[in-house]
Amino acid sequence: MGDRPSIAAVVASMDCYSAQYATRVAAQDASSYIQHLPSMLRELLLAYYENTQRKPEPTAMDHYVRAFPVNSEDADHQGNVMPGTVIDSGVVNPHRFEFFLYGHGGIKGTTVPAHYTVLHDENKMPADDIQRLTYHLGYMVSHRTRSESFTAPVHYANLAVARIRNILSSPPTFDFTGLHENMLDCVFYL
Incomplete structure (x- = not known):
């Protein structure tokens, strides 16, 4: 460059x-x-x-991790975590409002979640509502027919x-x- x-x-x-x-x-x-x-x-x-x-x-995107389903009935046809899966405990900072979201299904290989950190929530929305909204925003990309990872x-x-x-x-x-x-x-x- x-x-x-x-x-x-x-x-x-x-x-x-x-x-x-x-x-x-x-x-x-x-x-x-x-x-x-x-x-x-x-x-x-x-x-x-x-x-x-x-x-x-507002929400913000950060970095990647990977997770795998424990039970096969919790996996898609390729063994990936199902779209819409949220990880909001264990691997996140307990002092911040953050979560990992699997926003899309894998076409090939292993799916990777997006990491979101809520910067400020003056509306005091429940975590589940913010996570659901974030998941649905993955379907709002105008030139795609499937959900996106972000x-x-x-x-x-x-x-x-x-x-x-x-x-x-x-x-x-x-x-x-x-x-x-x-x-x-x-x-x-x-």
Whole structure:
């Protein structure tokens, strides 16, 4: 990648049906965290509130683990953990609101869950409700007919980063300063 910037993207639903999405993209130095995350989240939270007159229930994606069913009747046809399985004790930090979710069925090989950490829940939703909502958001990816391992916003953020990287892959003739305001509230990466 050389002197090209690292690209970070955050995608959020803009309606109560998780059907309309907005994106914030930023160029940054190579880093394992999103340097502009606070300002990106603030913009998206304000946009959501402006569209819905409600406050959202945010979640965030982290890393992978693997689990295997103890009983064969708890497994799919390939021996994988069933989609919708939640692991919220034992391997998670007991001092944080986090869980692992198997959001999709495996086509080949072993399925891998997504790790979610609830950053803030001012609505005091029960854990089961947040986990169920997160699972259903895996079915909201508009160009898929099956559930995804991650929620639609996480999938869309990955697509946005890939699209911007593709744009920047040829010799750059400009500095990337972010998305034009007309692109902020559309899914330009699909």
